[in-house]
Amino acid sequence: MNIRLFRKIVDSILESLPPGLYRQLNGGVLVIPDLKEDGELLVMGEYVEDPGMGRLVLLYYGSFAEMLGGAPRSEWEEEIEETLIHELRHHAEALAGVDYLSAEESGELFAQE
Numbered sequence: 001m002n003i004r005l006f007r008k009i010v011d012s013i014l015e016s017l018p019p020g021l022y023r024q025l026n027g028g029v030l031v032i033p034d035l036k037e038d039g040e041l042l043v044m045g046e047y048v049e050d051p052g053m054g055r056l057v058l059l060y061y062g063s064f065a066e067m068l069g070g071a072p073r074s075e076w077e078e079e080i081e082e083t084l085i086h087e088l089r090h091h092a093e094a095l096a097g098v099d100y101l102s103a104e105e106s107g108e109l110f111a112q113e
Contacts, residue, residue, distance in 0.1 A: 001068070001076050003061050007031050009073075010059060013081050021088045024095060027056025029084070035062030042067055045083040047090035055094070057087040 010031060014022075022028075027048070036043040042063040048056050059080070068076055089101050 001065070001073065003031065003033055006061050006064065006076070006080070009077055009080055010084070013077075013084055017085075017088070021092065024055055025057065025088075025091055026054040029057045029059065031059050031061055033061050035066050036060045037063075044079070045087045047087045047094070049094060055091060057084070057091065059083060059087075 010029065014029060027050075036046075043060055044063050044067070045057060045059045048058060050056075064076065064079060068079060086101070093099055093101055
């Protein structure tokens with residue numbers, strides 16, 4: 001899976017989702033070629049709210065490549081879609097003034113320890 005095909009898959013998934021999910025996502029969805037880690041965990045994507053850049057979703061192609069390597073395209077597509085929906089949920093919750101997903105993530109992290 002090269003980054004060009006990765007971007008095409010991202011675009012295809014975005015086209016299949018309801019347009020209302022992108023309301024006020026003024027920075028859009030960006031594919032970053034790099035791998036990103038947080039300690040020992042790979043960061044696949046993140047939702048960013050920045051006063052200068054606005055609201056945007058970042059997907060780290062390098063992290064996907066590190067995790068999925070030579071996996072079949074279907075696995076890549078599944079992981080990309082899951083990550084996009086996850087980050088868009090952060091966006092929707094931010095617009096609603098809640099942060100349930102972060103609380104769930106914190107609970108997951110503590111449950112794994």
